[in-house]
Every structure is written in C-alpha cells, then in structure tokens.
Amino acid sequence: MEIRTERLLLRRPRLDDLDAMFExxxxxxxxxxxxxxxxxxxxxTRPWLERKIARTADGGEDFVIEHEGRVIGDVGAGRLPDxxxxxxxxxxxxxxATEASRAFIDHAFRNTAATxxxxxxxxxxxxxxxxxxxxxxxxxxxxxxxxxxxxxxCDSVYLVLQRPA
Numbered sequence: 001m002e003i004r005t006e007r008l009l010l011r012r013p014r015l016d017d018l019d020a021m022f023e024x025x026x027x028x029x030x031x032x033x034x035x036x037x038x039x040x041x042x043x044x045t046r047p048w049l050e051r052k053i054a055r056t057a058d059g060g061e062d063f064v065i066e067h068e069g070r071v072i073g074d075v076g077a078g079r080l081p082d083x084x085x086x087x088x089x090x091x092x093x094x095x096x097a098t099e100a101s102r103a104f105i106d107h108a109f110r111n112t113a114a115t116x117x118x119x120x121x122x123x124x125x126x127x128x129x130x131x132x133x134x135x136x137x138x139x140x141x142x143x144x145x146x147x148x149x150x151x152x153x154c155d156s157v158y159l160v161l162q163r164p165a
Contacts, residue, residue: 003063005103008096010063010075013052017064020071021045023088030089033125037150052078061108065100067091075100077108083117083161085131097131105135109163119159120146129157137161 003010013021022045024030031038039045055078056062062076065087073087073096083104085097108114119137121128137159146156 003103003107005099007067008100008103009066010100010103010107011066012056013049013062013064013074015049015053017071018042018046018049021049021064021074024073024086027089030086033122033128033154034086035147035149055079061104061112063100063104065096067096072096073100075104077104077114077117080108080112080114081117083108083119085128092127097128098134101131101135105161115163117161119161121157121159122154123157132159132161135161 001012019042022039022042025034025039025045025048028038039048052060052062052074060076060078061080062078063074064071065073065075065085072091073085075085075097077083083101085101085104087097105117108117117137119132121132123129123142138161139157140160141158143156143158145153147154
C-alpha cells in the first residue's frame with residue numbers, strides 16, 4: 001500500500017529501511033522527545049524495525065515517509081488509535097510532518113474502523129505539539145513522570161483527534 005502527497009510517498013516499512021531509520025534513531029537531537037534513548041547501533045534499530053514490519057503485517061498502520069526517493073521518517077499507528085511521527089532532523093521545518101500526517105489521517109479514517117487517533121507528546125516538544133494542533137488534535141490531559149528515559153523523567157500531554165462526522 002502506498003499513499004502519495006504533493007511531495008511525499010508513504011509506504012509500508014521494509015527491512016532495507018534499516019540504515020535510514022538507524023540514521024534517524026541514532027541522532028540524539030531527533031530522539032530528544034522520543035520514548036527511547038537514541039539507538040547505539042543498527043542491532044538496536046533492527047528489532048524495532050522488525051516489530052514495525054510485523055505489526056503492519058498484522059493490520060498495523062505504519063508507513064515510512066520518502067521524499068525524492070530518500071527515507072526521511074515514519075508516520076502512522078502501529079496499534080490504532082495510537083498515532084505518531086518522526087523525521088530526520090534536516091527535514092524539520094519544511095511542512096513534511098504535517099503533510100505526511102494529513103495523508104495518514106485521511107487514510108486511517110477512510111480505511112480503518114478507528115473512531116479517533118491519540119497522541120502522547122512530551123510537553124517540551126513544541127514543534128510536534130504545533131503540528132498536532134494544525135491537524136486538529138485537542139489536548140485531553142497531562143501527566144507528570146510518565147516514563148523514565150535514561151536517568152530523566154519525562155511528562156506527557158495527551159491529545160485526541162476524532163473521526164470527522
């Protein structure tokens with residue numbers, strides 16, 4: 001399955017995405033607000049990618065984002081209704097997260113039984129919160145110390161986007 005936008009191709013993840021995803025997931029700046037520490041090696045990224053591929057085969061809705069033939073991130077919901085996205089740092093600020101997310105959201109609400117999508121974001125991640133706001137997500141709550149990342153406790157902002165009527 002593929003989804004095309006004006007600038008992007010969203011496609012199912014494959015094992016040959018390992019190097020591109022490791023490049024993103026080993027970047028401490030790109031992973032600053034992710035739910036895991038930066039990946040120290042491809043041997044950390046490989047099982048993550050294999051789980052993503054397996055989830056997709058079992059009905060998950062994960063997509064790799066390509067721009068001009070290069071993998072720049074991922075978007076989707078491996079376990080609906082939980083939604084998320086990640087991009088290479090050199091692709092930030094170009095509207096790619098919003099463009100890919102809009103395409104995914106349209107796909108999810110047209111082709112799955114999901115009645116809503118949910119996001120859990122570190123409140124310090126203002127860029128992602130702005131993207132989710134543009135997409136129509138609404139804050140439903142906050143919690144402190146929701147997960148331990150290395151030796152740092154992180155908080156959560158919970159958001160939801162309802163299926164359009």
